[in-house]
Amino acid sequence: MRLYALCDQDMLHKNGVSLLSFIEIAKKSSAEIIQYRCKNCSLDDIKEQILMIRAKFDGVLIVNDRYELVEYCDGVHLGQEDLKAIDNDIFEASKKIRTIIGKDKYFGISTHNVEEILEANKMDLDYIGLGAYRDTSTKKDICEVLGDKIDFIASHSKHNVAVIGGVKMDDNFKNITYHVIGSGLLV
Numbered sequence: 001m002r003l004y005a006l007c008d009q010d011m012l013h014k015n016g017v018s019l020l021s022f023i024e025i026a027k028k029s030s031a032e033i034i035q036y037r038c039k040n041c042s043l044d045d046i047k048e049q050i051l052m053i054r055a056k057f058d059g060v061l062i063v064n065d066r067y068e069l070v071e072y073c074d075g076v077h078l079g080q081e082d083l084k085a086i087d088n089d090i091f092e093a094s095k096k097i098r099t100i101i102g103k104d105k106y107f108g109i110s111t112h113n114v115e116e117i118l119e120a121n122k123m124d125l126d127y128i129g130l131g132a133y134r135d136t137s138t139k140k141d142i143c144e145v146l147g148d149k150i151d152f153i154a155s156h157s158k159h160n161v162a163v164i165g166g167v168k169m170d171d172n173f174k175n176i177t178y179h180v181i182g183s184g185l186l187v
Contacts, residue, residue: 001169001170001171001179002032002177002178002179003026003029003030003031003032003033003169003178003179003181004031004032004033004034004035004162004178004179004180004181005022005025005026005029005031005033005034005035005180005181005182005185006034006035006037006164006180006181006182007019007022007023007026007034007035007036007037007053007182008037008038008182008183009036009037009038009039009040009041009049010038010039010040011182011183011186015183015186017186019049019052019053020052020056022185022186023053023056023057024056025185025186026057026185027056027057029169029181029185031057031059032059032060032178033059033060033061033062033178034053034057034059034060034061034062035061035062035063035064035077035180036049036050036053036061036062036063036064036073037064037065038064039065043066043068043069046063046066046069047069047072050063050069050072050073051072053073054072054073060074060075060106061073061074061075062074062075062076062077062106062108063075063076063077064076064077064078065077065078065079065082067097067100067101070100070101070105074105074106075101075105075106075107075108075126076097076101076105076106076107076108077107077108077109077110077129078097078108078109078110079109079110080109080110080111080112080116083097083109090119090123091119091122091123094107094109094123094124094125095124098124106126106127107124107125107126108125108126108127108128108129108162109123109125109128109129110128110129110130110131110164111128111129111130111157112130112131112132112144112146113144113153114153114156117130117153117154117156117157118156120157120159121156121157121158121159125159126159126160127159127160127161127162127177127178128157128159128160128161128162129161129162129163129164129180130146130150130153130154130157130161130162130163130164130176131146131150131163131164131165131167131180132144132145132146132164132165132166133145133146133147133150133163133164133165133166133167133171134147134165134166134167135165135166136165136166136183145165146165150163150173150176151173151174151175151176152175154173154175154176155174155175157175160177160178161175161176161177161178162176162177162178162179162180163176163178163179163180164180165180166184167179167180167181167184168181168184169181169184
């Protein structure tokens with residue numbers, strides 16, 4: 001099991017956990033990647049937080065959505081709607097992002113079904129996020145819970161797959177590279 005720790009600022013606040021505590025939990029859990037996400041923060045606040053993570057975490061640091069800050073971390077993760085906000089043509093959007101961030105940075109996007117995975121296969125990505133695996137109370141805009149179908153759906157990806165949504169450390173998958181766990185690390 002390879003851990004991709006999802007550090008969502010709203011989740012930390014809701015659970016009364018500091019960013020530094022989350023980083024320590026992720027490190028003790030052998031996280032290879034931390035993705036920092038803050039939907040309601042300013043660009044300056046996000047920059048400050050990722051610089052703090054960078055100072056304490058030697059693994060891969062991904063910023064959610066805010067590709068403008070990629071110079072301070074190792075890559076960016078975008079959702080489907082984020083791609084469409086960049087360009088109505090998601091393939092053009094992905095090309096624009098790859099040009100902005102460069103070849104040496106990680107680039108991942110969210111997917112929810114086989115169709116989106118097949119589209120992602122045509123993009124210059126390092127990984128895809130796939131979910132939701134289980135129903136979760138921390139993400140309100142989940143399209144569909146994929147459950148046991150997730151491994152089959154993941155098998156269509158040419159990229160590494162990071163499964164998200166109610167994932168547990170002891171979940172077993174055949175076609176999944178990373179277990180994405182956020183609030184589950186706090187239990």
